[in-house]
Amino acid sequence: MSSGHIFIGEIIGTAVLILLGGGVCAAVTLKHSKARGAGWVAIAFGWGFAVLAGAYIANGLSGGQLNPAVTLGVAIKSGDWSNVPVYLAGQMLGAIIGATLVWLAYYGQFKAHLTDPEIVAGFDADSAGPMTEDGHLPGGPVLGIFSTGPEIRNPVQNLVTEIIGTTVLVLFILTEGMTNGLALNGLGIFLVALLVVGIGLSLGGPTGYAINPARDLGPRIVHSLLPLPNKGSSDWSYAWIPVAGPLIGGALAGGIYQIAFA
Template sequence: MSNGHIFIGETIGTAVLILLGGGVCAAVTLKRSKAQGAGWVAISFGWGFAVLGGAYIANGYSGGQLNPAVTLGVAIKSGVWHTVPFYLMGQLLGAMIGAFLVWVAYLGQFQAHLTDPEVIGEGETSPEGPETDRKGRPAGPVLGIFSTGPEIRNPVQNVLTEVIGTAVLVLFILTQGMTKGLALNGTGILLTSLLVVGIGLSLGGPTGYAINPARDLGPRIVHSLLPLPNKGGSDWSYAWIPVLGPLAGAAIAGGLYKLAFT
C-alpha cells in the first residue's frame, strides 16, 4: 500500500471511529437526546462498534490501525518505520474530523445542554482562566464527549491504567497473526472490536479508557476550538496521560511480543 493510501485510509477510518464513539458519548450525556442516561455499558458497546466500522472501512487501504499505539506496536513487531508518520498524520486528522462531525450531528443538543441553568450552574468558567470551571474543576461539562478524564485524579494510577489497557489491546492485535488467516479475513477486526468492549467494561472505569492517543488528543483540540457556550476548560493538564500512557503500553506489548512469541 502507498503512503497516500495509508493517509487516506487512516483519515477516513479514524473519522468514522470518532464519529461513532464520540457520538455514543454525546447520546448518553446530552439533554434532549433520546439515549441520555443510557450508561457505561452503552458507551462501551458503542466504542466497540465504532472500532468495527472504522477498521472495516479502512482495512483495504491502510490496514485499519486507527490508533498511534497500534501503529507503534506493529512497527516494533515488523521493523517497518517509514510509514509511521503517514499513519499518525491520518489518525490525528481523522480524529479531529470525527469530533467535529459529532458536534454537527448533535448541534441542537449541545446548545440545549450548555444553556440549561443546571449545567451552567455546574460548569461556568472562572475568572482564573478557561482551564477550570468556577468550582476549580479542570474539565468542562461536555469535555467527556470529546476526550477522557479520570474519576480519581492520580497521575501515576491514571498512566498505569492506560498502559495496562493499551498493552492488552496491542498484544491481542499483534498475536492475531499467529492464528492462520485470522488477521486477513476480517474476523480479526470483529474480535478486536469485541475486545475494545471488554476493555471498556473491565478497565474503563478509572480513566474512561482512551487506549488511543489520537482518539483523545484530536477531539480535545476540537473541543478547545469549537464555539460551544459555557463549555469550560479542555483539561490540558491531563492531556499528556492519554497520549503517553497508551504509547508506553504499546511499546511494552511490542517488546513482550518479540520476547515471548518470536
C-alpha cells in the first residue's frame, strides 16, 4: 500500500464512518427527523453499520483502520511506524468531512431544531448549556450529534471507561487476524462492526463511547466552526478525554498483544 492510497482510503472510509454514525445521532436527536427518539439501541446499531461501511470501502486502499487508536495498536504489534502520520492525517480530515456532510444532509432539521423555542429553552448560546443534576455544564442541544459527552462528569471514570472500551476493540482487531499486518478480511470487518454495536450497548452508557479520537475531535471541530444558531459550546474542557482515553486503550491493547499473543 502506498502512502497516497492509505491517505485517500482513510479519508473516504472515515468520512463514511462519521457520515453514517453522526447521521444516526442526528436522526435520533433532531426535530422533524422521522427517526427522532428512536433511542440508544438505534444509535449503537447505526454506529456498527457505519464501521462496516467505512471499513469495507477503505479496506482495499488502506486496510480501513479509520481510528488512530487502531493505528497505534497495529503499529505496536507490527513495529512499523512509517505510515502512522499518513493514517492519522487521513482519519482526521475524513472525520471533518463526514461531520460536515451530516450537517448538509440534515440542514433543514438543524435549522428547525435550533430555532425552536422548546428545544433551546434553558440553553445559553454563549455558555456550555444548562446545569445538569450532577452539576456540570454540557454542550448545547446538538453537540451530541458531533461528539461524545459523559452522563456523569468524572474525569477519572470517564477516562477509564474510554480506555476499557477501546482496549476491547483494538485487542479484538489485533487478535482476529490481520492481512499483511494492515487489513482485516471481509469477515473480520463484519465481526468488528458487531463488536462496535456490542461495546455501544455494554459500555457506551457512561460516556457515549468515542473509542476513536478522530471520531470525536474532528466532528467537535466542525461543531465549533459551523454557523449554527443557539448551538452552545463545543465543551472543549472534556475534549481531551475521548482523545487520550482511546489512545491509551490502543497502546494498552498493543502491549497486551505483544505480551500474551506475539
